Amino acid sequence: MTYTNQHTTLTGKINYFINVREGMLINYYKNRPYLITKSLSPENQESPVHFLQPDFISSEYVYRRNHFSFPVITPKNFTLLINGRVNKPLTFHYFDLLKMPAKTIEMVMECAGNKRAKFKPRIYGEQWEDGAITHGRWKGIPLFHLLSFTEVQEEGQEIVFEGFDAGKQKDNKIVPFARSLPLQNALHPDVLVAYQYNDQPLKFKHGFPLRLVVPQWYGMASVKWLKRITVTDSPFHGPFQTIDYVYYFKNKENRNIPVTYMNVNSIIQQPLDQTIRNKGNQLIKGTAWTGRGNITEVVISFDQGKTWRPTLLNKSLAGPYSWVTWQYLWQADKKGEYNIWIRASDSAGRIQPTKPVWNKKGYGYNAISEVHVKIE
Amino acid sequence: MTYTNQHTTLTGKINYFINVREGMLINYYKNRPYLITKSLSPENQESPVHFLQPDFISSEYVYRRNHFSFPVITPKNFTLLINGRVNKPLTFHYFDLLKMPAKTIEMVMECAGNKRAKFKPRIYGEQWEDGAITHGRWKGIPLFHLLSFTEVQEEGQEIVFEGFDAGKQKDNKIVPFARSLPLQNALHPDVLVAYQYNDQPLKFKHGFPLRLVVPQWYGMASVKWLKRITVTDSPFHGPFQTIDYVYYFKNKENRNIPVTYMNVNSIIQQPLDQTIRNKGNQLIKGTAWTGRGNITEVVISFDQGKTWRPTLLNKSLAGPYSWVTWQYLWQADKKGEYNIWIRASDSAGRIQPTKPVWNKKGYGYNAISEVHVKIE
Structure with a gap:
């Protein structure tokens, strides 16, 4: 009698065979950690970072932080539009970007809400422990290089990055996930429109086909499923810019401060x-x-x-x-x-x-x- | 150009294809939770129980609680010895057990340490939250039926259950995981030597080939990788009987009390x-x-x-x-x-x-x- 049990994992298939008559070994397994679920719709899962080698965290262990359900990406979404206060609005195709001179950076990406579960008094929202963080190698085209093709106008002040992911607000209005950067931050040569993570095409759940990556900033700046980049002449007021990702301190005399760079x-x-x-x-x-x-x-x-x-x-x-x-x-x-x-x-x-x-x-x-x- | 990304999960393979020229859909995915790792050696992982339908929790979501690294199971381990205070010591083979009249029970199995992380002052040890628990359907042979073949002697008081898993204690002595039940508990008709969980052969990590299951008791009684059953005429003093799985209350005038039945x-x-x-x-x-x-x-x-x-x-x-x-x-x-x-x-x-x-x-x-x- 032969049984075959298939134990399938994220990194591959592991089989163990039960074959008594032929005297085969029974168990072949690997102990591995998994992502830790905070919510499933939208999907929010943290990395099992205590159980990983800290060099380059592989895609299946990268934390997932979503504000909406996943967008549907079809071939027509393989383009990136740059418009707004530019002389030459342009649409870049994914495969054209792959041919341009690229840059690779190694960086920490940390969710602004990482370790939220540790605050006392406790905070409402996703209860992130230590694992809303990753470390890896991103490859892509420096944003300033793409912007140079479009010729940013003098009035350009901020740059708004919009993802394909969107959903309803309380007032039933549909909003995309969108964030802005001041022009001088956006032009930093290490801000990339990335298409690879750890030498592989981005995984869908991490922004495929294109993702903005902004070193040193908390993760909300690194917009996934990048759809459109708009140069504006006025401050952006999207909800993820002015309502979420803002420090509201206890002492109300403090001005509320936008979340930007990672803390030590x-x-x-x-x-x-x-x-x-x-x-x-x-x-x-x-x-x-x-x-x-x-x-x-x-x-x-x-x-x-x-x-x-x-x-x-x-x-x-x-x-x-x-x-x-x-x-x-x-x-x-x-x-x-x-x-x-x-x-x-x-x-x-x-x-x-x-x-x-x-x-x-x-x-x-x-x-x-x-x-x-x-x-x- | 065609990319294929394979997203493999515990329950099966999910592919998404990136094939621009042929206009295929890109992303096909499923949001799913995973086990939550407490330690990897030995492997201790809790169930993502908040994200599951509570009917019959499937094997890949069943919590894993181990005291030692996994045993190596080979075909010679497909036997179960019953010895000690019996007239006829017997060895049952796995495949012989499959042919005997079997019983199926549906039950909760909860680790005695479930929710340990909630105690204040905090407790040292695995920090289980709510998920060291499962609910499923076990099939096997009632233990009393097997014991009846061996003829338990009148002096028989307790029954000791030993698993194939073993490891070093502090004093460098190797001990197996072993637990005992008083005779009258062991003879309960719903105590099974189980070989199936949810209509499938036990998964290796959950005790294959044979596992004792003891309804109503905390999970430590349900010995995995069951190797030997010994009828004794004196109380068993193994470390998992008399050191671990004992309630040591604050008030020292209380006698220490062994952990047995699940609380409400x-x-x-x-x-x-x-x-x-x-x-x-x-x-x-x-x-x-x-x-x-x-x-x-x-x-x-x-x-x-x-x-x-x-x-x-x-x-x-x-x-x-x-x-x-x-x-x-x-x-x-x-x-x-x-x-x-x-x-x-x-x-x-x-x-x-x-x-x-x-x-x-x-x-x-x-x-x-x-x-x-x-x-x-």
């Missing part, structure tokens, strides 16, 4: 929170990143921040927008319960704060990273 | 915690279950338990060990922030408590279920 931040990948370990050496490791400059220092504390010790930084992920990995070998010789704190600093003089800066919609959480470990 | 409990599947909804009717729904008797009532409160209203129970999942589904149509006409509490009761007179019964290893959490919802 870190993740402890190992050990996991609330872990029990036996006495002996423990490798503590993780990543750190920033949206301004680069990471200069990652320090560790075992006494709630009274004293700090340096960790070992590994900057081999070379790009200016990469995250760094860090590690610390802890000689855990004494039984007990430990609070481990990690704090990153960047070259712009920013340091992870001890307390998060609470804001109504829960963006930009970057307080000191913390895990609790029990040594037995 | 519930899950709110919808809405998710910290959800924002527009004004209007909201369907609130979930499941409830118990390890003693059956669910008699599930009530809902919007005022922290001052007043309770009945929910609508659906007992169509018919078995005596099934969970029930419940629902409540909430007319959410007023903006505001709401705490929604759900409380189940069973025919044994047990009620979900307002506060959980804290215990050192974090077993049996069953306090009232709660979600926070904001109506805008």
Whole structure:
């Protein structure tokens, strides 16, 4: 008698055979993590980032953050229109873009709502833990290069990026996902109209055929399924520009501030929170990143921040927008319960704060990273 | 030019094609949840239970709780030995068991550590949220039937069940996963040596070829990869019997109590915690279950338990060990922030408590279920 069980995974098929008469091996399997679902319609799933090698996170583990259900992409959507305050409105075809001089950048992309679940008082909305973040290699055409063909007019102030994804607002009006960048940010030579991620065509769920990628900014700026780029002479007021992705602070005298660059931040990948370990050496490791400059220092504390010790930084992920990995070998010789704190600093003089800066919609959480470990 | 992207999922392959010249549709996809990883070695993953139909949870969504790395199962492991205090020790072969009169039961299986992450003060160990639970249909041979062939001796007191999975303890001694049941519990006609789950051979990760299933008990009793059944004349002292799966209460005057039957409990599947909804009717729904008797009532409160209203129970999942589904149509006409509490009761007179019964290893959490919802 022969049974065949097929165990299919995202990365490929794994079979195990049950064939007693012929004496075959029974189980062949691989332990793997999966995306963690926050909602299914629209699909919002975070990366199992604690269980991944931090070099280049592969597409199937990249977090998915959607405001609407997925658009239907058909061959007629393989074009990108640039219009508005330009002398020569142009439509670029996907396959024409593939032939142009391209640039590759390695970068961290983090959702503005990453770590929202950690705010206290708690925030309403998707409860992202640590995994609304990815690190990978994007290839595409610098946006300024495309804009140079269209000749931006002097009145051009902002550039609006519109995706194919759209949906109803409360008032039943249909709006697309659209975001703007000030002209000087949009012209930065590393802002790309990307068509590859980690040397593969973009996956549909990550923006195929074309996606804007904006290094150093939170992920909302990197518009997926890019449909149209419009140069405007006035500030853009779309709901994802002026209602969402805005810091509303507790202290109402503060002006509300749009969400832009990533804060300096870190993740402890190992050990996991609330872990029990036996006495002996423990490798503590993780990543750190920033949206301004680069990471200069990652320090560790075992006494709630009274004293700090340096960790070992590994900057081999070379790009200016990469995250760094860090590690610390802890000689855990004494039984007990430990609070481990990690704090990153960047070259712009920013340091992870001890307390998060609470804001109504829960963006930009970057307080000191913390895990609790029990040594037995 | 033609690209083919293959998007492979646990339930099958989904392809989407990019074929511009021939004008094919581009994206065909399915939104689906995944298991949520707590650790990879050993593999511990919980079910995405909030995103599933609660009837019969399919194998790929069943939580995985392991104490050791997976055993290697080869054809010589297709046998089950029954020995100890019996007159006729016997070895049953898997394929012989398939031919015997079988029984099918529908039941809830819940890990004793389910919801551990909710205890305060927090517990060390796997941080299970709501998903270390499943509901499905098991088929196998009643254990008492197999035991009757072996003739249990009068001195027989307990029955020890040993799996093929084993690993090192702190003292470097290798121990298998093994658990015992008192004789009278083991002889219950619904305790099965199971070989099917939801009409399919057990999946390897869920105990193939044979698994003990013990209705009403927490999942640790349902020993996977069942290797040996030993009738003993004295209490079993394995580490998973006397160290783990024991309630150590705060109040040390209490005797420590072994973990056995499931507590009365519930899950709110919808809405998710910290959800924002527009004004209007909201369907609130979930499941409830118990390890003693059956669910008699599930009530809902919007005022922290001052007043309770009945929910609508659906007992169509018919078995005596099934969970029930419940629902409540909430007319959410007023903006505001709401705490929604759900409380189940069973025919044994047990009620979900307002506060959980804290215990050192974090077993049996069953306090009232709660979600926070904001109506805008």
